[in-house]
Amino acid sequence: MESGEAALFFAQTAADQRHGLEGARAVGGSRRLIRTALLHDVGKRHARLGPLGRVVATVLAVLRIPLSGRMAQYDHHGAIGADELSDLGEPDRMLEYVRFHHTSMPAGYPADEWSSLQGADSARIVDRR
Secondary structure, three states: OOHHHHHHHHHOOHHHHHHHHHHHHHHOOOHHHHHHHHHOOHHHHHHOOOHHHHHHHHHHHHOOOOOOHHHHHHHOHHHHHHHHHHHOOOOHHHHHHHHHOOOOOOOOOOHHHHHHHHHHHOOOOOOOO
């Protein structure tokens, strides 16, 4: 991980860092896919919402109730994160996943990579020590 990527990763909440690590462990594969899994939610931190606020924002978005302020930022975290990662010069495929990971696969995106990242995004790794 480059220093700019590391700074963004560690700027996330502990829960989002853990989620990124779980996704990275689940996706395995190439370095780019691991980095994408680690960084796909970096835009969430700008909303500065706690767990309850995140749940409310998610439910309102699912119900298609217009959001504003921090809840709108949370709902648009993919675009916000992709813009940040673009400033670091990240690869286009990473930016596409970060931007669209809560919508549908962009045209031309490799289906196997999309499926792997989507599966990793929903994975919960259980530590069996």
